[in-house]
Amino acid sequence: MASTNLDHHLALLQHLRMILGALCEAEQVPEENHGLFLERFDELLVELPRDPVGAQYLGQDLISQTFHRYPQIAHLVPRDLLWFFGGDCLHFMPDEEIDMYQQLDERRFAAEQNGEAFDWNAEKQLLALPEDTPKH
Known part of the structure; x- marks a missing residue:
């Protein structure tokens, strides 16, 4: 189940990478610095499956930089990535959202311990x- 969680976040990172790539194609950012940023982002996509714990700091740095460098797409950064990388990324989340993600993680860990399936997106909804609202 842990690999499913990692796969979910890798898919979100790949989606964000496509958005970042489109910024350059739309000529919304200078190419020279943006190209280096994309190289580091691609490095994260390679390193995260190999060493999820070791890649955490690179992920935190790149997600935080995305907010600072590209404020025009801040609303497109998946919130799950902020929680996944934690650290400085949590500064971009309100307390209520952090509380929700803490509950979500507790539910996921409980399901894993009981050998039960866990649907992250359904639980988040x-x-x-x-x-x-009545919750089933």
């Missing part, structure tokens, strides 16, 4: 429902 349940937790995001308003308080007065």
Whole structure:
């Protein structure tokens, strides 16, 4: 199940990489610095499956830089990536959202310990429902 969690975040990173690549194609950013940033991003995509723990700092750095360097796409950065990398990335999340992700992680760990399947996206939708909505 841990690999499914990693696969989910790798897919989100690849999606974000496509968005970052499109910025250059749309000539919204200077090519020289952007190219180096994309190289480091590609390095993360290679390193994360090999060494998920060791790649955490690179991920934190690149996600944080994405917010600072490319504010025009900040709303397109998947929130799951902020939680996954943690550290400085959490500064871009409100407390309520951090609380939701903590609950989500607790549910995921409980499911793993009980050998149960866990659907991250379905659970996230349940937790995001308003308080007065019945949850199954």
